Amino acid sequence: MFSIEAADILPLLLTGLTAGVLGGLLGIGGSIIMIPAMAMLFARRDWSDQHLIQAAAMLVNVAVAIPAARKHYKMGAF
Secondary structure: OOOOOHHHHHHHHHHHHHHHHHHHHHOOOOHHHHHHHHHHHOOOOOOOOHHHHHHHHHHHHHHHHHHHHHHHHHOOOO
16 A cells, blocks of 8 residues: 655645646646656655556546536536
């Protein structure tokens, strides 16, 4: 099992914020920023794994897609 240290929380929040802002402004996928940033942040961890990082990025995509799909459904764009 792994744990996130307190010093890792701020860089993760800034990475997520940057990915969200650039994704929204430029129309790019936030994973383009999240995956390399998380790989660099956690490169020295024993549990650091590319598959874990990609899975985390996919979970973020699901968390964004569900409210977006609900909004489109409510607006009649289904």
